[in-house]
Amino acid sequence: MEPVAIKRKNNLMLFLLIIFLFTAISFGATNAAFMVTQNIYHGVTVEGVPVGGLTIQEAERRLRTHFGERLKHPLIELVYENNKWEITASQIDFSIDTASLARKAYQVGRRGGILQRLRERYLAIYHSYTLPLEISYNHEKLQAVVTKIAKEVNRDAQNASLAQHKGGVTITPEIIGLKVNVAQTVADIVSKMNRSLPVRSELAVEKVVPPILAQDLVAIDGIIAAYTTQFDPRDENRTQNIQLAAKSINGVLVRPGQVFSFNAHVGPRLAENGYREAPVFVDGRLSTDWGGGVCQVSSTLYNAVLLADLGIEERTAHFRPPGYVPLGQDATVADNQLDFKFRNTTANNIYLTTEVTGNQLTVYIFGKRMPNSPEIRIITADKQILEPKTVIKQDPTLEMGKEVIESEGQKGYQVTTYRIKLRNGQEIAREFLASDEYNPVDRLIRVGTKTSPKEPSK
Structure with missing residues (x-):
């Protein structure tokens, strides 16, 4: 190595050594001052x-004064988009232990082993x-305030919807829902409160996308089938049940290949769901049960589905x-027992709507109308009447x-049902649907067997 390079290296090392010595002397002197x-x-x-430089009592007074002024103003500011909400210290019972902080400040550089004390003094x-x-602070009160703000x-999410309009359809776009995550919002506030005051924090808002979007309906251009049945609106309980069940299947989208379940959409026919007792057939006899009338909705839907192919x-x-x-064109349902299900066998989405007006229930099926549809x-066919038996009692x-x-009894029937397709009045296809048997109700006659007491002989 050249003498000049060696000299430069030695000078640099000497310079660094001098800096280190001055730093050590300075730290040592300062540390000595710390000690006294x-x-x-x-x-x-x-x-x-x-x-720094204050006694414990002086430090406590300074902290109490400083934070006391801060707590006169809003402690927390929550923001979301262009909205903001302020939370004061009194709302959540917020306080700062200034006495404890002053004592802990005094312990800095005086606690632990020699290495910890030296490290804390060096940092200071x-x-x-x-x-x-x-x-x-009161966690429950903080959560309650955030819940109220939430x-x-x-905002509830709302499905896109579809309605008939002048021979076509109109689409109402979906509404994206908003849901404040209260737990996450509170956790964010607490984390920031532990670091500095006041706190400015964003509401943790989650977006809720509804199941049906406008894009799901754009290919639908009209009604592909509809069916109407009638009921007696004077029977208020039965009418209520029909309205509830019809509402449950109103606005339902069924995608290609998807299976629709009537029970899954309508749910249990219970009093807590708004259903009432109304006449139903149980084992062939007229009785009353919760949800009487719901089968009219399933049967009306069944016929609309048949016409939609x-x-x-x-x-x-x-x-x-x-x-x-x-x-032969009815479809009965019962909670957890009997269901009506159909499959969307078309290549496009279909959309169900219902209408209950006056004494009529109508189910509409919207879809993509195909040219030259049959x-x-x-x-x-093969209708047979089953005569009731006469039972003597x-x-x-x-x-x-x-x-x-x-x-008096009632007649029963056997019937076979078909779905046929016609084009230009000519049958081009026939599909067997079902062979149903409706059992007759026996004719019941009571015959007297009571005998008159004999008169005593004279």
């Missing part, structure tokens, strides 16, 4: 408030030593034929030989 002072070491701060001298706040922001996945006939649809008809309360007709 009874005040808080210089360089110690509490959340930006310098307390050259970088400042900052103590975190010691806060107290109610102003929360959709696939039937599950369908059960009533024990007795109802009067609101033709024989005409759909539902027909019955002895009655010891009636006079001997006297007859009373307790029940």
Whole structure:
């Protein structure tokens, strides 16, 4: 190595050694000063408030004054978009333990082993030593305040919807829902409160996308099938049940290949869901039960589905034929037992709507109208009448030989149903749907067996 380079290297090392010695002497002198002072070491701060050189009592007074002024103003500012909400210290019972902070400030550089004390003194001298706040607040009150604010922001998501309009359809776009994550918002506030005051924090808002978007409806251009049945609006309980069930399937989108379940959309027919007791057939006899009338909605839907040429996945006939649809075209349902299901066998989305006006229930099926679609008809064949049996029942309360007709009985039926397709009036396809049997109700006659007491012989 050249002598000049060696000389430069030695000079550099000597320079660094001098700097180190001066630093060590300076730190040693300062550290010695630390050792004799009874005040808080210089360089110690509490959340930006310098307390170095003060006694514990002086530090507590300074902190109490400083934070007391701060707490006169709003403690927390929550923001979301162009809105803001302020939370004061009194609303959440917020306080700062200034006495404890002053004591801990005094302990900086005096606690722990020699290495810890030297490290804390070094940091205080050259970088400042900052103590975190010691806060107290009512977590339940903070959560309650945030929950109240959340109610102003929360917004239910709404599906895009579709309605008929002048031979076509109109689409109402979806509404994206908003849901404030209260737990996350509170956690963010607490994290910031522990570091500095006042706090400015964003509401943790989650967007809720509804199941049906406007883009799901753009290919739908009209009604592909509809069916109407009638009911007696004077029967208020049954009418209420029909309205509730119809509302449950109103605005439902069924995608290609998807199976629609009536029970899944309508839910249990219980009083807590608004359903009432109304006449129903149970084991062939007229009775009352919760949700009476719901089967009229499922049967009306079944006929609309048949006319839309959709696939039937599950369908059960009533024990007795109802009067609101033709024989063999009913679909009964029962909670957790019998369901009506169909599959969207088209290449496009379909959309269900219902309408209850006056004494009529109508189910509409919207979809993509295809040119040259065949005409759909539902027909019955092989209809047979099943005569009721006559059952004689002895009655010891009636006079001997006297007859009373307790029940006239009802005829039963056997019927086969087909879905046929017509083009230009000519049948081009025939699909078997079901063979249903509606059992007859026996004719019941009570015959008296009571005998008159014999008169005593004279």
